[in-house]
Amino acid sequence: MEEFDKNNPFRTPDGYFDKFSESLRDAVGQEVPKLPNEDGFVLPDGYFENLHSNIQQKLTKDETKVVQLYPFKKYYMAAASIAALFLLVLGFNWNTGQEVSWDDLANADIDTYFENNDFGLTSYELAEEIPVDELVLSDFLNTQLNDEYIIDYLDENIDDFDDLNLEDEE
Structure with missing residues (x-):
């Protein structure tokens, strides 16, 4: 086992682990457990008698005034919506002077x-x-038309080759 740091503030007493199992058996073997004689928590006198009235007093208190963290938020939202509306109207009227012609179509x-x-x-x-x-x-x-293009076109667009009225010139 490695040597521990000598500056470690946690120490066990000499022979602690040798006597630990014996002290544990002695503590478990006792018939009467060691319990404290006093209660850990104490209620004030008349606590349950005054509980209902205390709760009613706290419920009937006047509400405190709420201070808004961002009081100018609604003004900013109104200004932003007016600016957006202005840009929208301006955008629709921006290109009205230009007419579409046949040259513009692909x-x-x-x-x-x-x-x-x-x-x-x-x-x-x-x-x-x-x-x-x-x-x-x-x-x-x-x-210049390629023969392959002509055959592909005929395959796609002609259902019956008899409609072409081709005659054998051989």
Whole structure:
């Protein structure tokens, strides 16, 4: 066993643990336990007789005035709500002078709109509405289509290949 610190203030008397078991047997073996003769707690005279009246006195005391810790809190909240309302109104009126034009719309948005909405128009009716004046023939000629893209497009959009009216030229 390691040596304890010599500055330790706790010490046991010499031979304490040798005599401990004998003193414990003697204390347990006694027939009359060693109990104190006096009570540990004493009540004041007439405590239970005056208990009800004491409680009633404490209940009927006037309430003390409550002092608010943050008396200006409601003013701060009102000022913050007015500022938020002002910013909200200002934000709605900020961009009213700018009008939306067709140039602002992305082509993908227009395509998505036409795909999701059914107008009941045939492809011929749509072709009549498209302005041909702005189209350039080179836009169609310069586009190179890959055979894989064409086959994928036909697989996705054509249910029956007989509708294509393909003839064998061999």
